[in-house]
Amino acid sequence: MLRIARLSVTALVLLVVWGFTLTVAPPSIWTLVALAPVYLVFALGLYLASSLAYGVATFRTVPEESEYLKQDISRARAGLARVGITA
Amino acid sequence: MVVRRVHTTSKYSVLLPTYNERQNIPIIIYLLVETFELHKIRFEIIVVDDNSPDGTQDVVKQLQRVYGEDRIQLRPRAGKLGLGTAYVHGLQYASGDFVIIMDADLSHHPKYLPDFIAKQAATGADVVTGTRYGPGGGVYGWNFKRKLISRGANTLAATLLQPGVSDLTGSFRLYRTACLEKLIRLATSKGYAFQMEIMVRARSLGYTVAEVPIVFVDRVYGASKLGGAEILLYVKGLLKLLVTT
Numbered sequence A: 001m002l003r004i005a006r007l008s009v010t011a012l013v014l015l016v017v018w019g020f021t022l023t024v025a026p027p028s029i030w031t032l033v034a035l036a037p038v039y040l041v042f043a044l045g046l047y048l049a050s051s052l053a054y055g056v057a058t059f060r061t062v063p064e065e066s067e068y069l070k071q072d073i074s075r076a077r078a079g080l081a082r083v084g085i086t087a
Numbered sequence B: 001m002v003v004r005r006v007h008t009t010s011k012y013s014v015l016l017p018t019y020n021e022r023q024n025i026p027i028i029i030y031l032l033v034e035t036f037e038l039h040k041i042r043f044e045i046i047v048v049d050d051n052s053p054d055g056t057q058d059v060v061k062q063l064q065r066v067y068g069e070d071r072i073q074l075r076p077r078a079g080k081l082g083l084g085t086a087y088v089h090g091l092q093y094a095s096g097d098f099v100i101i102m103d104a105d106l107s108h109h110p111k112y113l114p115d116f117i118a119k120q121a122a123t124g125a126d127v128v129t130g131t132r133y134g135p136g137g138g139v140y141g142w143n144f145k146r147k148l149i150s151r152g153a154n155t156l157a158a159t160l161l162q163p164g165v166s167d168l169t170g171s172f173r174l175y176r177t178a179c180l181e182k183l184i185r186l187a188t189s190k191g192y193a194f195q196m197e198i199m200v201r202a203r204s205l206g207y208t209v210a211e212v213p214i215v216f217v218d219r220v221y222g223a224s225k226l227g228g229a230e231i232l233l234y235v236k237g238l239l240k241l242l243v244t245t
Helices: A003-024 A027-034 A036-057 A063-082 B025-038 B056-067 B083-091 B110-123 B144-161 B177-186 B192-204 B228-244
Strands: B011-018 B042-049 B072-074 B098-101 B127-131 B138-140 B173-176 B209-213 B215-217
Touching: A003 A027, A003 B228, A027 A036, A036 B144, A063 B025, A063 B138, A063 B215, B011 B025, B011 B083, B025 B042, B025 B056, B025 B110, B042 B056, B042 B083, B056 B072, B083 B177, B098 B110, B098 B177, B110 B127, B110 B173, B110 B209, B127 B192, B144 B192, B144 B228, B173 B177, B177 B192, B192 B209, B192 B228
Parallel strands: B011 B042, B011 B098, B042 B072, B127 B209, B138 B215
Antiparallel strands: B098 B173, B127 B173
16 A cells, blocks of 8 residues: 555544544543644654754764775775876 | 774765755765775765856866766756656666665765664665664754754655655665666655655555665755745645545
8 A cells, every 4th residue: 555545544543533532521531632633743843853952963074984985995996006007 | 093994895986966066065075985995895976067157067077087987976967856857867877786865065964874774775775865863863054944944844744755764855765776766757746845755655666665764964054945935845745645646
């Protein structure tokens, strides 16, 4: 099944459950149930934002690899010069 | 330095699409040859050059005389025709059991190739992808904004597409040749979404994917390759994959 079909079916099921719950929910929690989709969107946004924050915080900058690369480039240039190729 | 040799009888084809890489191509070929010879790995390097005006093809011909035309192939094209078609073009001439795709500008270091090969041998994976995000991975030369965009793009794609791979937009990968031949004909996205589409389709086809950590060294300081147009292209590609895979 295509991804979009799976997402659509899930959304439809959630919509039906939400709609049904609205009809049977007691008045004391009716507002809570009515706002459930908003809370869900907010929770998803919070999850994405925290995933992103964690991802950026753990995204390493590795300056020594630049130094290693410079050394390898020098070594390669010397090796190539020995066989008559300038780089 | 102790080198743990990789033992394999397979042959590896390295595809190097190039445009104006006169300075970098001899260096990356030197380092590739050095790495493969150290581990006694059978290989070939296929340079797909899009009619570079800076003499890239001339220096590749010099390298062919030094290393042999059986190991260094030059397969030029008439002009800049895009990355996907460069892979299709190069694959026609690949005789390896596995194909490695990587950038020719030294942002992807050949020293990681034994890790890719060993990982594939240990897991039997159809695809091994380099990841900048996993433990041991990283970058050099990116500021906070660039890292945020990169991570943001991958986080969004991972949430929507659930590919089971940490780095979707990276282009340092090893593929079983038959798998890449099939995947490349399915991918139609442009820009950064192209690499993402290949990976998502690989997972959809049931191909197994393993990852190895790599450090991406961006040497093109100050030249931004990530403008608004690129980002829009990526988002369009992402939405297309959401609907078609």
